[in-house]
Amino acid sequence: MSKILIRGAKVLGGEAQDVLIDGSVIEAVGTGLSAEGAEVVEAEGKVLLPGLVDLHTHLREPGREDSETVLTGTRAAASGGYTAVFAMANTFPVADTAGVVEQVYRLGQEHGYCDVQPIGAVTVGLEGRKLAELGAMHESAAGVTVFSDDGKCVDDAVIMRRALEYVKAFGGVVAQHAQEPRLTEGAQMNEGIVSAELGLGGWPAVAEESIIARDVLLAEHVGSRVHICHLSTAGSVEIVRWAKSRGIDVTAEVTPHHLLLTDELVRTYNPVYKVNPPLRTERDVLALREALADGTIDIVATDHAPHPHEDKDCEWAAAAMGMVGLETALSVVQETMVDTGLLDWAGVAARMSFKPAEIGQARGHGRPVSAGEPANLTLVDTAYRGSVDPAGFASRSRNTPYEGRELPGRVTHTWLRGKATLVDGKLT
Template sequence: MSKILIRGAKVLGGEAQDVLIDGEIIAETGTGLSAEGAQVIEAGGQVLLPGLVDLHTHLREPGREDSETVLTGTRAAASGGYTAVFAMANTFPVADTAGVVEQVYRLGKEAGYCDVQPIGAVTVGLEGKKLAELGAMHDSAAGVTVFSDDGKCVDDAVIMRRALEYVKAFGGVIAQHAQEPRLTEGAQMNEGVVSAELGLGGWPAVAEESIIARDVLLAEHVGSRVHICHLSTAGSVEIVRWAKSRGIDVTAEVTPHHLLLTDELVRSYNPVYKVNPPLRTERDVMALREALADGTIDIVATDHAPHPHEDKDCEWAAAAMGMVGLETALSVVQQTMVETGLLDWAGVADRMSVTPARIGGAKGHGRPVSAGEPANLTLVDPAYRGVVNPADFASRSRNTPYEGRELPGRVTHTFLRGRATLVDGKLA
């Protein structure tokens, strides 16, 4: 593998430096570096970050290859600056056995665009009735440490307690999709003024908040780790903040779309805005941004949820829930957090690389940009402005809420262990 010299990049948005990659590692950092025969990337004005890590991605394979495959999903990840993604378990068949998680893990290795770490199901078939083979999945070649029934809530308190107790033995974490099912029967969007005016079934904030409150108390009782998926309400922020003040081992994520979009967009009845949990109010958006800035919310996770055209191009009530997000996440975070002054680029690196890698145990990722570390890196041009065109996506699906919207920033290069997976904005 040849040497690569990244010249003049602002490491974590700070002073301009040169970074020399030799093989799979960062060989040297500093100024005025040179390396005979090295490929030189002139990166003046660009920001160099540790490779992004997504703790919440739907790659759909096996079973829904019409939406996405591990190959197309990881190509989308590389395009968005990601070097590692965690693949959710709601596939067909469900990733609730060692065999299925090993299949996903192997497909990621074969694709080669980013590391793929499978997430195992908490319960058999995501049915919420019986614990899945948590230990077998952890002991498999995939080494699963994160478990989630995402798409469905583990609503049975006894099952949730048992899951927390089980994973405690090997330092695992339960990632909860917080949605009380009986409070969301027939729900179509956020419960509030807009849902009342449109006559759509309301999805109350308390359906999320009540599960989070229960689960942080269970985690405290058991002494185990719980992670809250796609937190979306101001009330949820306060519960997590309270739990952390008590020393409960809870972490939480927010999606890019919940940092930017509100339920006012549902007035268009465009199903591209239909997502789970639903888009909330401007008040919720502001609370989520502030919580991400102050660390109450630990990370940004995309909840990349690809769907084929026919599942979205239909009437609102029949449309599938979800949005693609891997290829636009960093741009949305730049707009909502960096350009508003809530986070600097070092903070972005923490929320989108360092901390998700720590929570999920992604070895070699989220590491400092310094000599001797694995060369998992993302180079972004923050001055770029461009209009989102889903036809340019590497993802197999096109269900983005940002079509036609101008967003800042562009990932120019992504490096996975020193090998360029994205070069000048194009997949290698």
């Protein structure tokens, strides 16, 4: 592999520096670097970040290849600046055995656009009744460390306690989809003024908050780690903040769409805005932004949830829940957090690379941009601003809430261990 010289990039948004890649590693970082025969990437004015890591991606394979595959999903990831993604377990069959997680892991290795780390199911078939093969999945070639029934809540407190105790033995983490099922039967959107006016079944904030409160107490009781998926309410923020003040080992994520969009959009009855958990109020959005800025919420995770056209282009009640997000996540974070002054680019790197890699134990990812480190890198043109056109997405699905919306920033290059997966905005 030839050498690559990235010239004049603002590393983590700081001073302009050159970065020399030799093979799969960063050879040097400094000013005035040169290398005979190196491929030169002129990066003046652009921001260089460590490769992004997504702790919450739905790749759909096996079983729903009509909406996404490991290949198309990882191509979408590379387009969005990601070098590693964690694939959720709600596939068909469910990733609740060593065999299924190894299949997903090997598909990721074969395609090579980014590293794929499978997430194992907590319970057999996501049914919430019996623990899945947590130990076997951890000991498999996939080396699973994160377990989640995402899409469904582990609502049985005894099962949740047993899962937390089990993963403690090997330093794993349970990622909880916080949704009390009895409180959300028939729910279609956030419970509040808008749901009352539209006559749609309400999804109360307490359905999320009650599960988070229970699970942080269970984690404290057994001395284990719990991660909260797609936190979406101001009340949930306060519970996590309280838990961290007690020293409970809890981490939490927020999605880009919950940082930007509100339940007012549901007035259009456009199913593209139907998502789980639902879009909340402006008050919730502002609380989530502040919590991400102050570290109460640890990371941004996309919850990239692709669906085929027929599952979203229908009446609201029948539509599937979810949005694609890998290719727009960094732009939304720039819009809501950087351009508002709540985070600098070093803070973005912490929340979209360093910390998610730490939580998920993604080896070789979330590393500093310095000599000797793996060359997993993302170059961003932060001055760019343009309309989102899903026709150009690498994802197999187009269910984005941002179609036609103007957003800032564009990933121009992505390198996975020194190999370019995206060059000048085009997949290699």
